[in-house]
Amino acid sequence: MAKNTFNRNICVRGPDAFNDLKVTDPKPYAAGREGIAAAMKHSFKEMGVVRAMTTLLHMNQKEGFDCPSCAWPDPEKPSKLGEYCENGVKALADEATTSHIGADFFGNYSVEELSQRSDYDLNALGRLTEPLVLREGSIYYSPITWEEAFTLIADELRALQDPNEAIFYTSGRSSNEAAFLYGLFVRAFGTNNLPDCSNMCHESSGVALSETLGIGKGSVKLEDLYGAEVIIVAGQNPGTNHPRMLSALEKCKENGGSIISINPLEESGLVNFKNPQRLKGLLGSGEKITDLHLAVNINQDIPLLKLILKKLVVLDKTEGNVFDQKFIATYTTGAEDLLSDLDTYADEELLKLSGVAVESIDAAAKLLAGKKKIIVCWAMGLTQHKNGVETIREYVNLLLLKGAIAKPFSGTCPVRGHSNVQGDRSVGIMHYVDTAFNKRIETHLGFTPPSEEGVDVVGAMEAMHEGKAKIFMALGGNFLMAASDTDYTAEALQRCKLTVQVSTKLNRSHLVTGKTALILPTYGRSEKEVKGGKEQFVTVENSMGRVRQSKGVLKAPSEQLKSEPELITGLADVYFKGEHPVNWKALGSDYNRIRELIDKVAKGFENTGERARGAGYYLPNNVRQLDFSKLPGGKAQITLNKLPEHKLEADEYMLMTIRSHDQFNTTVYGLDDRYRGVYNERRVVFMNPEDMAERGLEKMEVVHLSSTYDAKTRTAYNFKVLPYKIPKGNLAAYFPETNVLVPYNHYADRSKTPISKSVKVRVLKTQ
Numbered sequence: 068m069a070k071n072t073f074n075r076n077i078c079v080r081g082p083d084a085f086n087d088l089k090v091t092d093p094k095p096y097a098a099g100r101e102g103i104a105a106a107m108k109h110s111f112k113e114m115g116v117v118r119a120m121t122t123l124l125h126m127n128q129k130e131g132f133d134c135p136s137c138a139w140p141d142p143e144k145p146s147k148l149g150e151y152c153e154n155g156v157k158a159l160a161d162e163a164t165t166s167h168i169g170a171d172f173f174g175n176y177s178v179e180e181l182s183q184r185s186d187y188d189l190n191a192l193g194r195l196t197e198p199l200v201l202r203e204g205s206i207y208y209s210p211i212t213w214e215e216a217f218t219l220i221a222d223e224l225r226a227l228q229d230p231n232e233a234i235f236y237t238s239g240r241s242s243n244e245a246a247f248l249y250g251l252f253v254r255a256f257g258t259n260n261l262p263d264c265s266n267m268c269h270e271s272s273g274v275a276l277s278e279t280l281g282i283g284k285g286s287v288k289l290e291d292l293y294g295a296e297v298i299i300v301a302g303q304n305p306g307t308n309h310p311r312m313l314s315a316l317e318k319c320k321e322n323g324g325s326i327i328s329i330n331p332l333e334e335s336g337l338v339n340f341k342n343p344q345r346l347k348g349l350l351g352s353g354e355k356i357t358d359l360h361l362a363v364n365i366n367q368d369i370p371l372l373k374l375i376l377k378k379l380v381v382l383d384k385t386e387g388n389v390f391d392q393k394f395i396a397t398y399t400t401g402a403e404d405l406l407s408d409l410d411t412y413a414d415e416e417l418l419k420l421s422g423v424a425v426e427s428i429d430a431a432a433k434l435l436a437g438k439k440k441i442i443v444c445w446a447m448g449l450t451q452h453k454n455g456v457e458t459i460r461e462y463v464n465l466l467l468l469k470g471a472i473a474k475p476f477s478g479t480c481p482v483r484g485h486s487n488v489q490g491d492r493s494v495g496i497m498h499y500v501d502t503a504f505n506k507r508i509e510t511h512l513g514f515t516p517p518s519e520e521g522v523d524v525v526g527a528m529e530a531m532h533e534g535k536a537k538i539f540m541a542l543g544g545n546f547l548m549a550a551s552d553t554d555y556t557a558e559a560l561q562r563c564k565l566t567v568q569v570s571t572k573l574n575r576s577h578l579v580t581g582k583t584a585l586i587l588p589t590y591g592r593s594e595k596e597v598k599g600g601k602e603q604f605v606t607v608e609n610s611m612g613r614v615r616q617s618k619g620v621l622k623a624p625s626e627q628l629k630s631e632p633e634l635i636t637g638l639a640d641v642y643f644k645g646e647h648p649v650n651w652k653a654l655g656s657d658y659n660r661i662r663e664l665i666d667k668v669a670k671g672f673e674n675t676g677e678r679a680r681g682a683g684y685y686l687p688n689n690v691r692q693l694d695f696s697k698l699p700g701g702k703a704q705i706t707l708n709k710l711p712e713h714k715l716e717a718d719e720y721m722l723m724t725i726r727s728h729d730q731f732n733t734t735v736y737g738l739d740d741r742y743r744g745v746y747n748e749r750r751v752v753f754m755n756p757e758d759m760a761e762r763g764l765e766k767m768e769v770v771h772l773s774s775t776y777d778a779k780t781r782t783a784y785n786f787k788v789l790p791y792k793i794p795k796g797n798l799a800a801y802f803p804e805t806n807v808l809v810p811y812n813h814y815a816d817r818s819k820t821p822i823s824k825s826v827k828v829r830v831l832k833t834q
């Protein structure tokens with residue numbers, strides 16, 4: 068266990084002991100009856116039967132609340148029978164659990180003792196119920212009033228020499244209202260230090276799509292998936308992370324469409340899906356989802372796509388009508404350069420790098436050649452590499468050459484993670500400067516936001532580590548375990564004077580802290596927020612840019628919680644002592660007032676409160692209008708993207724750090740990964756059986772994993788090796804246990820997303 072050297076004896080990465088591992092063959096299908104059973108078991112345990120069943124009636128319904136888990140959109144007309152999946156139910160149960168912890172608990176256990184527990188155990192303790200402080204030198208959290216907490220933060224903020232010495236992180240669960248207020252307060256305070264979980268997630272998509280299409284969001288709507296001729300699902304595991312996407316893929320297939328999956332792993336949901344909302348899904352053999360699986364090597368999507376494009380060029384010459392010449396000429400620039408650049412690559416080299424069988428690549432090219440309505444969906448398998456931006460741009464090239472952009476049933480579909488991560492950005496959670504946004508703040512709110520770019524996640528880690536930042540505040544999330552290089556991040560946080568976490572559940576970021584630390588407990592998405600005697604609602608934006616209202620139904624777990632809007636405005640009020648052009652107090656007690664400001668400041672949100680009711684409304688999207696006027700030459704950009712360069716030593720493997728079926732990011736709901744056949748253990752590494760034989764490794768043998776970058780070696784201890792169907796040379800293991808291996812200073816070019824999906828590692832025998 069890694070201990071720290073600060074004044075507390077803290078276990079910074081959690082215990083690395085084993086549980087009782089059981090393995091079976093991977094499941095040949097996703098969901099089905101087992102999915103329902105797993106969901107119900109979890110929710111009944113956490114919430115009780117009655118509370119679980121009555122609350123679920125409101126999830127993803129028009130007058131109810133938005134699922135707090137992923138950002139997959141709901142259909143415009145939700146079915147009354149239920150519009151949720153197993154993992155949505157687990158997320159709700161985790162939030163609405165009837166287990167609670169308060170000051171008594173924290174009086175009995177020191178932070179040192181708590182830090183010896185696993186992330187699973189910490190989360191299982193239940194909801195945080197009152198504000199707590201860990202004072203300098205103490206090892207116990209103790210109660211603090213809200214007023215005292217706000218005063219403590221305000222005093223520390225005022226004591227800074229420069230506002231840029233404070234950092235304000237956001238995770239993606241906050242509502243538009245909360246995120247807008249937070250961004251406003253931080254700008255009014257005087258910094259753009261607004262890193263967010265996006266920086267570790269879809270930032271590469273944002274950069275790639277902005278560069279090529281002029282907007283950092285996707286272009287398709289949910290209904291487009293139903294009518295697509297081909298959907299490519301690349302670098303994504305929807306069966307676990309966006310389960311209801313499988314229903315959309317199923318509909319696409321029923322309408323005659325085909326699915327190509329591009330992934331080192333044959334993920335269960337992509338192979339076969341038993342739709343639990345349908346009788347045949349419950350009783351029958353399920354629906355085969357993937358027509359063609361391309362088992363690409365980790366981070367070799369660019370060579371694979373180049374080879375597919377080369378084959379399409381040949382088919383265009385021999386059979387004609389493969390590329391959409393009219394679209395290319397009217398709307399794009401760069402096609403000729405791309406086509407001549409393709410000639411410089413040898414097919415054999417591309418084939419070898421991709422690791423895919425040539426027959427499969429031929430089949431993919433053939434399938435794509437005759438089709439026009441094509442959608443590419445992707446997630447972390449594309450974004451979290453050094454060349455994440457370029458990889459996504461290469462997929463965009465394919466769509467542009469095919470003219471499969473901004474037409475019905477075609478386009479880009481980056482599938483977002485947290486349920487409101489996209490909305491948070493739309494209302495102002497960004498570390499960079501948007502001058503138009505700032506101008507509107509100046510006009511409508513009467514203060515001038517700072518004009519200097521702030522830090523992103525990597526910048527935040529470095530600033531804290533170097534002592535340039537002294538205060539870290541987080542609106543949700545678990546920065547320590549989510550960020551790369553756990554030990555480095557821990558040191559960074561521990562060098563702070565003050566760390567503040569606005570949270571629902573206990574996590575390791577509450578235990579690895581600055582000299583003084585605060586836990587400010589808050590409401591979850593499913594909870595009723597009554598302010599000024601009136602029930603409030605919030606708004607959220609899904610992965611496809613639709614804004615919709617969300618209204619919680621449950622009573623919050625304690626009278627002592629503050630909602631995020633109330634908490635942020637409470638802090639702002641104390642900090643500014645009522646002397647600021649913004650009337651913070653009034654905003655916190657009436658969310659309509661917040662929305663009136665969002666209408667004026669954020670783009671496309673006019674009259675958002677009214678329009679967000681019912682099915683909600685779509686934010687403007689230039690790609691859907693085929694408007695590329697903001698891009699060079701007024702055209703969509705076809706780009707040149709280099710092959711990845713990985714220089715692996717003979718004993719090095721490429722590791723991707725992925726999610727199990729029983730977790731939401733750093734929140735571990737359980738120890739199983741049912742679809743991959745792993746039970747009761749997370750410290751496993753999936754390895755190709757031939758690689759295992761070459762290294763003389765037995766099934767379940769205990770190994771350490773190490774990564775060496777810039778002459779520094781990092782080690783993750785104690786993993787059991789599991790033989791798995793994964794390309795040779797590739798490894799997979801779960802995040803966050805393996806974050807310790809990801810070097811903080813290696814990230815995607817231009818987006819700075821850590822390289823969590825392509826870490827060079829060694830597998831070290833322990834005997």
Ligand SMILES: Nc1nc2c(c(=O)[nH]1)N[C@H]1C(S)=C(S)[C@@H](COP(=O)(O)OP(=O)(O)OC[C@H]3O[C@@H](n4cnc5c(=O)[nH]c(N)nc54)[C@H](O)[C@@H]3O)O[C@H]1N2
Pocket residue numbers: 136137138154268301302303304305307308309329330331332334363364365366367368446447448449483484485723724725726727728730731732733824
């Ligand atoms: N239940 C649940 N739902 C979630 C989350 C959760 O933790 N649990 N997290 C949410 C968040 S924040 C996010 S961002 C999303 C994440 O959703 P995903 O991106 O689906 O999550 P990962 O587990 O990181 O899976 C990445 C996938 O990419 C593949 N992959 C890895 N490297 C490559 C590569 O180089 N090329 C290709 N083609 N494929 C590759 C992996 O095999 C894996 O299938 O899910 C969201 N939804």
Ligand SMILES: Nc1nc2c(c(=O)[nH]1)N[C@H]1C(S)=C(S)[C@@H](COP(=O)(O)OP(=O)(O)OC[C@H]3O[C@@H](n4cnc5c(=O)[nH]c(N)nc54)[C@H](O)[C@@H]3O)O[C@H]1N2
Pocket residue numbers: 237238239240241264265267268269447451484485542543544545546548549550551569570571572573574589590591592631724725726731732733734802803805806809823
């Ligand atoms: N190695 C590796 N690292 C990764 C990734 C990876 O694939 N591999 N994925 C990255 C990605 S895509 C992401 S998005 C980040 C996630 O990074 P974060 O967003 O920082 O982490 P989460 O685990 O989602 O945060 C969980 C915590 O949020 C709090 N919380 C939950 N709901 C609420 C709420 O409604 N309000 C408030 N205030 N708090 C709440 C709870 O206290 C909970 O413990 O991790 C990144 N890190």
Ligand code: SF4
Pocket residue numbers: 134135136137138139140150151152153154155156308309310311312
């Ligand atoms: S697909 Fe995502 S948003 Fe929809 S119910 Fe499942 S977890 Fe919730």
Ligand SMILES: [Mo]
Pocket residue numbers: 264267268269483484485
């Ligand atoms: Mo994410």
